Each structure stands twice: as structure tokens, then as C-alpha cells.
Amino acid sequence: MSPIPSEKYVPQSAFMKWMEARLPIWGFLYPTAIAYPTPRNLNYFWTFGGILSFCLVVQIITGIVLAMHYTANVDMAFNSVEHIMRNVNYGWLIRYVHSNGASMFFLAVYIHMFRGLYYGSYKAPREVLWILGVIIFLLMMATAFMGYVLPWGQMSFWGATVIINLVGALPLVGDWITTWLLGGFAVGNPTLNRFFSLHYLLPFMIAGVVILHIWALHVPGNNNPTGVSVKTKQDTLPFHPYITMKDAFALVLFMILFAAFVFYAPNILGHTDNYIKANPLVTPAHIVPEWYLLPFYAILRAVPSKLGGVLLMFGSIGVLFILPWLDTSKVRSGAYRPLFKQFFWIFVVVCLGLGYLGAQPAEGGYVIAARILTTMYFLFFLAVLPLLGLFEKTKPLPNSITESVLGKNGGGGMAGAAASGATAAPESKA
Numbered sequence: 293m294s295p296i297p298s299e300k301y302v303p304q305s306a307f308m309k310w311m312e313a314r315l316p317i318w319g320f321l322y323p324t325a326i327a328y329p330t331p332r333n334l335n336y337f338w339t340f341g342g343i344l345s346f347c348l349v350v351q352i353i354t355g356i357v358l359a360m361h362y363t364a365n366v367d368m369a370f371n372s373v374e375h376i377m378r379n380v381n382y383g384w385l386i387r388y389v390h391s392n393g394a395s396m397f398f399l400a401v402y403i404h405m406f407r408g409l410y411y412g413s414y415k416a417p418r419e420v421l422w423i424l425g426v427i428i429f430l431l432m433m434a435t436a437f438m439g440y441v442l443p444w445g446q447m448s449f450w451g452a453t454v455i456i457n458l459v460g461a462l463p464l465v466g467d468w469i470t471t472w473l474l475g476g477f478a479v480g481n482p483t484l485n486r487f488f489s490l491h492y493l494l495p496f497m498i499a500g501v502v503i504l505h506i507w508a509l510h511v512p513g514n515n516n517p518t519g520v521s522v523k524t525k526q527d528t529l530p531f532h533p534y535i536t537m538k539d540a541f542a543l544v545l546f547m548i549l550f551a552a553f554v555f556y557a558p559n560i561l562g563h564t565d566n567y568i569k570a571n572p573l574v575t576p577a578h579i580v581p582e583w584y585l586l587p588f589y590a591i592l593r594a595v596p597s598k599l600g601g602v603l604l605m606f607g608s609i610g611v612l613f614i615l616p617w618l619d620t621s622k623v624r625s626g627a628y629r630p631l632f633k634q635f636f637w638i639f640v641v642v643c644l645g646l647g648y649l650g651a652q653p654a655e656g657g658y659v660i661a662a663r664i665l666t667t668m669y670f671l672f673f674l675a676v677l678p679l680l681g682l683f684e685k686t687k688p689l690p691n692s693i694t695e696s697v698l699g700k701n702g703g704g705g706m707a708g709a710a711a712s713g714a715t716a717a718p719e720s721k722a
């Protein structure tokens with residue numbers, strides 16, 4: 293049997309024929325998971341969608357097992373986590389995979405988002421796909437924030453106190469949302485219970501939005517490093533075995549990094565104060581969130597007004613929703629936009645800088661630096677992207693994806709032979 297799949301699903305065995313006539317699930321999945329035409333020039337940045345799907349599954353499975361032993365009560369939560377670490381068989385492993393898994397998930401999502409930003413994957417016709425991504429990102433942040441409260445350590449308690457109180461600054465709805473989140477007048481047992489309930493629920497909502505995300509991807513198809521649309525069948529390869537194998541290889545590398553954290557530095561990304569049981573009478577010297585929320589925390593504290601900080605913080609994510617309409621450039625990929633490229637890397641440094649400042653005390657030079665970087669963050673979206681498209685002189689685009697890979701003559705010699713062999717097979721089968 294040829295390793296190159298045919299375009300249409302043809303059930304092979306008697307059982308599959310029988311099944312297809314009753315529940316054609318494989319026939320439904322086949323065009324998406326096997327034959328799906330993928331641009332032939334995708335680089336390794338395109339493997340992170342698969343890596344993210346893996347992370348979501350790992351978080352859900354380890355989370356379900358943790359929930360079997362965890363107790364959502366302010367008097368028992370901290371001890372129940374210690375019980376998982378010490379007494380439950382492989383409890384330490386499951387907990388470390390879950391807690392480091394959150395970090396790995398965010399690492400992957402940031403690479404995935406910056407990839408989208410660089411190659412213009414948010415531009416038409418992929419606006420809905422991008423917006424669904426931003427919704428996933430918001431849900432991920434809410435899930436991670438609530439999960440961090442569950443061990444009921446000092447940072448859990450004080451992080452929740454600070455953030456929930458900030459929401460109270462919102463006019464009209466602030467008090468109402470605060471009371472609803474707290475389940476009372478201060479962070480306490482009802483807060484812990486509703487956070488546990490929502491922390492269990494949200495990943496399934498994320499999974500639902502991921503299905504929409506992939507659906508919205510498969511209608512226009514993948515973008516690619518050139519940003520040039522697929523024109524002929526020659527420009528694509530079937531998803532299986534080409535992309536499945538490449539994704540699997542990238543996933544193995546990612547798992548090695550993941551395992552290095554879990555087995556060699558499982559607490560390096562966490563805060564030591566969270567190994568102290570929550571104490572409402574003792575405030576920690578510095579209240580900091582997990583690393584992946586630090587840039588937003590820096591924006592929140594950059595302005596002296598509580599309401600201003602909250603609005604800026606939500607604004608910093610809100611602006612991502614309108615990104616597809618802010619960028620006026622006709623050229624999609626940053627690879628052909630010399631000025632955009634420079635601003636993109638400045639933007640990356642700005643985000644890293646905000647992350648660093650989020651971990652520092654909100655005083656003196658740190659606050660001034662946070663104000664400068666916050667301004668630069670918003671300028672990138674609200675001034676640079678709209679204006680750049682009007683003035684920038686872009687580089688000439690290749691005529692097609694195939695041309696960008698194989699050169700103008702369509703690739704003679706070995707490369708051309710291999711390429712035409714790879715794409716001719718499905719045609720000859722169809």
C-alpha cells in the first residue's frame with residue numbers, strides 16, 4: 293500500500309465499510325487528519341499547534357488524576373497537595389507534570405502566537421481563526437490563575453486577593469464581579485470551591501474552542517512562511533505522513549525539554565512562598581504571579597490608578613482581537629517586510645522586558661521602565677502596524693510556494709524529482 297493517502301476516504305476492510313454505512317466518523321475525519329493539503333514549505337514553527345494539543349490533553353489527564361486526591365477546602369487543600377506529593381503512588385510525578393505542564397503550555401502558546409504575528413497568519417481570510425486563538429489564550433490565563441490558587445499556599449492566597457480586588461475597580465460591575473468571584477467578602481472557602489469548579493470546567497471549554505480553531509484553520513488552509521496563498525496542488529503535501537511525522541519529531545524534542553524540568557528542576561519556575569500554607573495575617577514581601585502572566589502584571593502596575601491599570605491590562609489583550617484590522621500591509625509574511633521585521637523584534641524585546649519588570653517591585657525606575665515599555669507595546673499595535681502598511685517598501689514575493697522551495701525552474705535534479713514524486717502520487721491515485 294502506498295504511504296501517500298488518496299484524497300477521498302475509501303474504507304478498506306469489511307468492518308470499516310460496515311461502520312462507514314452507519315457512523316461515517318472516519319470518512320468525516322479523513323480529509324482533516326490524513327489527506328488535508330498542507331503547504332510544502334512549513335517550518336518547525338508550524339509544529340506548535342500539535343504540541344499545544346498535546347499539552348492540553350496532558351493537563352486534562354493529569355488534572356483529573358490530581359482531582360481524585362485533592363480536597364478543595366481551606367483547612368485541607370494545602371495538606372492534600374502534600375499528601376499527593378508524599379503518599380499517592382507517583383503523585384509527585386503527576387503534580388510536577390501538571391504544574392510544569394502549565395509553563396510548557398504557555399511557552400508553546402507564546403511561540404505559536406509570535407509565529408502568527410511574524411508571518412501575518414491573523415490576516416484575511418484567517419481573522420476568525422486568530423480571534424478564536426485569542427479566546428483560547430484568555431481562557432488559558434483564567435484557568436492557570438485559578439489553578440495556582442488551589443494549593444492554598446501564600447502566593448495562591450495573596451495572588452487571588454490582589455487580582456480579585458483589582459477587578460473591584462471596574463465601574464458599575466466591579467463590586468458585583470468581585471463578590472461573585474469571592475463568594476463572600478474576602479478570599480476564603482467559597483472562593484477556593486468556585487475556583488476549583490471553574491478550573492476543572494475551563495479546560496473542556498478550551499478543548500471546545502480548539503475544535504472551532506482547527507475548523508476555522510481548515511477552511512482557508514494553513515498560512516506558510518512566504519504568506520503566498522496555495523495556488524496549485526504542487527504547493528501542498530498531504531498532512532499524513534509528512535506533517536504527522538514532522539510534528540511527532542518536534543513533539544519528542546519538546547517532551548525532552550518538558551522532562552528536563554519535571555525531573556531535574558521541578559520547582560524552578562514556581563515561587564518558594566507557595567510551599568508555605570496560606571496565612572491571611574502575613575502578607576508576602578512581593579506578590580508575583582507565575583512567569584507567564586508577568587508581562588500583563590507589569591502593565592497592570594505601570595499606572596498609579598487602579599482602574600487605569602485594569603483597563604490597560606485588559607486592553608493589552610483586547611487589542612489582539614482587532615489586530616487583523618490594524619495591520620494595513622498587503623504583504624502577509626514578515627519575511628518580505630524589512631521594516632516590520634525590525635519592529636517585530638523590538639516588540640519581542642518589549643514583551644520580555646515587561647515580563648522582567650512584572651517580577652520586580654513596583655517602585656522607582658522599574659515603574660518608569662514599565663510605563664515606557666507599556667507605551668511601546670500599545671504603539672506597536674495602534675501606530676506601527678497601521679502606518680507601516682502605508683509606507684513600507686516590501687520585498688518581491690515569490691510567484692508560488694513551490695517556486696520559493698524549488699526555485700524558478702520548478703526544481704530540476706534531486707529536489708525536483710523528490711518533490712514531484714511526493715505530489716504526483718495522490719493525483720495518480722485519485
Ligand code: HEM
Binds near residue numbers: 401413429498509514
Ligand atoms: C490550546 C491552545 C491552542 C491550540 C491547541 C492550537 C492549535 C492549533 C493548531 C493544531 C494549528 C495548526 C498547526 C499550526 O499552525 O501550528 C493552529 C494554527 C493557528 N493558531 Fe492555534 N492553537 C492554540 C492557541 C492559539 C492562540 C492563543 C492563537 C493566537 C492568539 C492561535 C492562533 C493560530 C493561528 C493564527 C493559526 C494559523 C497558523 C498558520 O497557518 O499560519 N492559536 N493552532
